[in-house]
Amino acid sequence: MVDNSSPSSSTVSRTVLLFLRVLTFVFLLIALILIAANKYTNDETGDKVKFSDFYAYRYMISTIVIGFAYNLLQMALSIFIVVSGNRVFNGDSGYLFNFFGDKIISYFLISGSAAGFGVTVEMFRGVPSNSFSDKANASASLLLIGFLFTAIASTYTAFALPKKANN
Amino acid sequence: MVDNSSPSSSTVSRTVLLFLRVLTFVFLLIALILIAANKYTNDETGDKVKFSDFYAYRYMISTIVIGFAYNLLQMALSIFIVVSGNRVFNGDSGYLFNFFGDKIISYFLISGSAAGFGVTVEMFRGVPSNSFSDKANASASLLLIGFLFTAIASTYTAFALPKKANN
Numbered sequence: 001m002v003d004n005s006s007p008s009s010s011t012v013s014r015t016v017l018l019f020l021r022v023l024t025f026v027f028l029l030i031a032l033i034l035i036a037a038n039k040y041t042n043d044e045t046g047d048k049v050k051f052s053d054f055y056a057y058r059y060m061i062s063t064i065v066i067g068f069a070y071n072l073l074q075m076a077l078s079i080f081i082v083v084s085g086n087r088v089f090n091g092d093s094g095y096l097f098n099f100f101g102d103k104i105i106s107y108f109l110i111s112g113s114a115a116g117f118g119v120t121v122e123m124f125r126g127v128p129s130n131s132f133s134d135k136a137n138a139s140a141s142l143l144l145i146g147f148l149f150t151a152i153a154s155t156y157t158a159f160a161l162p163k164k165a166n167n
Numbered sequence: 168m169v170d171n172s173s174p175s176s177s178t179v180s181r182t183v184l185l186f187l188r189v190l191t192f193v194f195l196l197i198a199l200i201l202i203a204a205n206k207y208t209n210d211e212t213g214d215k216v217k218f219s220d221f222y223a224y225r226y227m228i229s230t231i232v233i234g235f236a237y238n239l240l241q242m243a244l245s246i247f248i249v250v251s252g253n254r255v256f257n258g259d260s261g262y263l264f265n266f267f268g269d270k271i272i273s274y275f276l277i278s279g280s281a282a283g284f285g286v287t288v289e290m291f292r293g294v295p296s297n298s299f300s301d302k303a304n305a306s307a308s309l310l311l312i313g314f315l316f317t318a319i320a321s322t323y324t325a326f327a328l329p330k331k332a333n334n
Contacts, residue, residue: 055292056285099325107318110274111281118223118282119289125222151274158266162329 013160017098017153018078024149025071028109031142032064035116038139040132049132056119057136063112064143067150070105074098095160102154109147116140180327184265184320185245191316192238195276198309199231202283205306207299216299223286224303230279231310234317237272241265262327269321276314283307 035057040049051057080086117140124133202224207216218224284307291300 055288059285103318103322103325107274107277110278114278114281115285118226118285121222122286122290151270155270158270158325158328161325 013156014078017156018075020149020153020156021071021074021078024146024153025068025075027142027146027149028064028068028071031139031146032061032068034135034142035061035064035139038132038135040130051136054119054123056115060112060116060140060143063108064146067105067109067146070101074101095157095163098157099154099161102150102157106147106150106154109143109150113140113143113147116143180323181245184323185242187316187320187323188238188241188245191313191320192235192242194309194313194316195231195235195238198306198313199228199235201302201309202228202231202306205299205302207297218303221286221290223282227279227283227307227310230275231313234272234276234313237268241268262324262330265324266321266328269317269324273314273317273321276310276317280307280310280314283310 035051038051038057041047042049051061116136120133120136120140124130127133202218205218205224208214209216218228283303287300287303287307291297294300
């Protein structure tokens, strides 16, 4: 079923994948903290602004949380496989889960990042840059980097598809 | 090099791919017309609003044009292959071009759609819906549908990777 003839190359790509997921996890965690703690009080008018006042930032948070949960699950599965020496999925389902998981999560992450950037650019145009817009941009940038790592992981898992049995 | 033992299944998936690309092309064309022709004049104040006043809509147009050009190229290549009976790319490069092309273009399309939706929702919140925001939403929706077709095509081209020679 599974190609065990080249354990070294398979171990290398599994390590690269795990490394990419840990990196994504770290970047998403910082992005989440930055955007969730983002508050701003205008000293002159006393107006308070929070991330939850903007639908786009709420959507961004949802995509970060979804990506975060997915990467946590993948890391837990990797550790389980290393510790127990068993595969969690039988046959092809592991490859398909990785392939579709990475693909769908990477689409979520880039859509959240694009929505966040779009709204920050548009809402704070002509306004002098302040800590609120800076943090929102920083969070969207970290989310974009997390997306890039997931997109690379997604390319890896697509190239792993030939190892499926049904070819 | 290329698996020619099952021409029927390969012809079917090539037809499905071409069909998905024609659909994407049509949806992107309508999305482009809708957003590029989007103007609004406020009857009371006389203020004029155009799509180019918003950075997010300009980004959206760029992603539509990129997706449009890519699908045009792919359709031209398909017609060339059918007419001449030759492959345009030798060996593996055709599969890799399709795989990375679909993957990257689908990321562009969803980011454009997300930026467009995010800004429309945020800018026209609390404002009664008008023809400008309606058309912007319609364009972003069509772009999202175009993305879905490209994402399906991208899954197809990923599953075609095992036909590469180097496995």
